Amino acid sequence: MSVIDAKTIDMWGIPKWDDNKIILGIADHLEWGDKTQQGEHLLVLQEKINNYIAFIESGEIYTEIPGALGKSPVIRVQGKYELSEQGELFVDSVAETLKEVGIGFEFVLKAE
Numbered sequence: 001m002s003v004i005d006a007k008t009i010d011m012w013g014i015p016k017w018d019d020n021k022i023i024l025g026i027a028d029h030l031e032w033g034d035k036t037q038q039g040e041h042l043l044v045l046q047e048k049i050n051n052y053i054a055f056i057e058s059g060e061i062y063t064e065i066p067g068a069l070g071k072s073p074v075i076r077v078q079g080k081y082e083l084s085e086q087g088e089l090f091v092d093s094v095a096e097t098l099k100e101v102g103i104g105f106e107f108v109l110k111a112e
Contacts, residue, residue, distance in 0.1 A: 003028040006047045022071040032084035074104030
């Protein structure tokens with residue numbers, strides 16, 4: 001499972017330190033590279049995020065993950081590579097937009 005499997009929820013969990021949230025994780029192993037690669041990367045990531053949003057907004061999250069009921073959803077992208085400048089702008093924009101509809105969003109650089 002990874003960012004390229006658009007219709008799959010890669011991972012989910014309820015953090016012990018904050019059981020009011022449910023984290024839906026996206027495993028992003030793609031490099032950012034040159035502008036062409038960055039554009040392709042952003043399209044793949046956007047499609048995956050859109051599917052996560054649909055999973056949440058449709059209520060499917062509650063049938064697939066019964067423990068999610070009453071919890072605030074957070075989409076977490078776990079990246080293998082540091083964000084490019086374009087990637088940072090994208091992540092900030094998505095976070096701001098999703099905040100307005102009650103969905104958290106964050107990018108975390110995966111430590112190797």
